[in-house]
Amino acid sequence: MHNHVLRGLMLQCAIMKNAASFRRDLTLWFTRNARDLPWRRKRSPYATWISEVMLQQTQVKTATPFFERWMKALPDTHALARAPEQKILHLWQGLGYYSRARNLKRAAQHIIRHHDGRIPLTMKELLEVPGIGPYSAGAILSIGHNRKAPIADGNVLRVIARLEAIRRPIDEETTRRHILDIEAGLVPSSNPGRFNEALMELGALICTPKTPACGSCPVSRHCLAREKNLTARIPQKKRRILLTKVRAAAVILEHKNRFFLHRRPVGRIMGGLWEFPELKFAPDEGLTAAHAARLLKRHLGRPELRLRKITSLKRHYTRYAETLEVYRAKAAAGPKEHCGIWKSVWVPKNRLEEYPLSSAHARIRRLVLDADRGLAKPALTDHIQ
Numbered sequence: 001m002h003n004h005v006l007r008g009l010m011l012q013c014a015i016m017k018n019a020a021s022f023r024r025d026l027t028l029w030f031t032r033n034a035r036d037l038p039w040r041r042k043r044s045p046y047a048t049w050i051s052e053v054m055l056q057q058t059q060v061k062t063a064t065p066f067f068e069r070w071m072k073a074l075p076d077t078h079a080l081a082r083a084p085e086q087k088i089l090h091l092w093q094g095l096g097y098y099s100r101a102r103n104l105k106r107a108a109q110h111i112i113r114h115h116d117g118r119i120p121l122t123m124k125e126l127l128e129v130p131g132i133g134p135y136s137a138g139a140i141l142s143i144g145h146n147r148k149a150p151i152a153d154g155n156v157l158r159v160i161a162r163l164e165a166i167r168r169p170i171d172e173e174t175t176r177r178h179i180l181d182i183e184a185g186l187v188p189s190s191n192p193g194r195f196n197e198a199l200m201e202l203g204a205l206i207c208t209p210k211t212p213a214c215g216s217c218p219v220s221r222h223c224l225a226r227e228k229n230l231t232a233r234i235p236q237k238k239r240r241i242l243l244t245k246v247r248a249a250a251v252i253l254e255h256k257n258r259f260f261l262h263r264r265p266v267g268r269i270m271g272g273l274w275e276f277p278e279l280k281f282a283p284d285e286g287l288t289a290a291h292a293a294r295l296l297k298r299h300l301g302r303p304e305l306r307l308r309k310i311t312s313l314k315r316h317y318t319r320y321a322e323t324l325e326v327y328r329a330k331a332a333a334g335p336k337e338h339c340g341i342w343k344s345v346w347v348p349k350n351r352l353e354e355y356p357l358s359s360a361h362a363r364i365r366r367l368v369l370d371a372d373r374g375l376a377k378p379a380l381t382d383h384i385q
């Protein structure tokens with residue numbers, strides 16, 4: 001028996017005492033209320049894996065069309081292992097964290113090489129696959145293979161913390177492990193994947209982060225946070241790191257209906273993706289069109305251009321909150337294409353959509369194409385996650 005399960009069985013927690021009726025209440029509710037999601041229609045370890053990686057960085061509604069496109073283009077590990085990186089990045093474009101998309105390919109190649117293309121059935125083997133961590137491994141085992149394994153999903157952590165009125169921060173490793181022990185003790189031997197999914201669904205639909213709908217909760221009679229009037233104070237999180245504010249500019253450079261794009265060097269953040277030229281500013285530097293034009297001249301070695309501001313995007317990454325000012329300029333003669341580390345090309349407008357871009361630059365491209373078709377004017381500020 002798994003260690004988690006043994007420890008879970010020994011725990012003296014409230015729901016464990018009524019585990020059978022808790023499971024019954026929860027799964028009955030799930031049977032009646034589960035959302036019809038594409039990865040639930042035809043369950044497989046591969047579909048679970050892909051959907052869980054997508055859901056780590058975006059909401060169900062956003063992930064759905066991405067998942068459907070992905071499964072059509074790359075329906076199994078063999079297709080994923082063979083796919084060119086450009087195709088994978090294109091399918092992932094807009095989801096962010098592009099290293100995850102590249103890791104999926106590496107993982108598929110590992111699975112072909114070591115497991116004949118079949119996604120492993122043990123935690124140990126799954127954790128050896130590049131890019132698969134304990135969370136994805138738990139989801140694949142439990143939901144994909146229907147094995148008895150806990151899932152450290154954010155929804156599950158929150159629901160169990162409330163059910164047991166756990167006041168310690170759920171993002172602390174010891175609390176997380178304690179909650180996983182409880183979950184492991186609760187997961188039944190028959191249809192464990194369905195039970196875990198039900199717990200996740202309860203967190204997504206009823207026991208939501210800010211305003212849990214306790215009045216319609218199928219397991220409210222088992223909930224200590226509700227009994228103690230603590231639902232608004234649980235879960236606790238560790239204090240957040242303050243984000244450093246930074247500023248940058250992106251320039252849409254146009255020449256004879258072509259647009260200038262750089263390819264980011266592989267090995268750097270968002271490596272391999274294309275973008276419009278970006279200029280970084282020191283925190284104390286003023287950010288005006290004239291200043292950006294001077295910097296662009298230094299950067300590309302072209303005569304100073306007249307830049308027109310299009311919009312301002314907010315994006316967050318690691319410890320930074322960045323404001324990205326977006327300018328557009330027509331170049332009389334374009335800078336040269338080149339093939340160095342920062343490969344750069346002039347792309348005809350009708351081929352612009354073929355290039356995989358980061359979320360912010362994909363948004364810029366859409367603004368340009370929509371504006372040129374007379375479809376929409378960009379908002380003054382926009383937020384990129």
Ligand code: SF4
Binds near residue numbers: 159206207214223
């Ligand atoms: S009663 Fe409220 S806090 Fe407790 S599990 Fe249900 S929704 Fe969450």
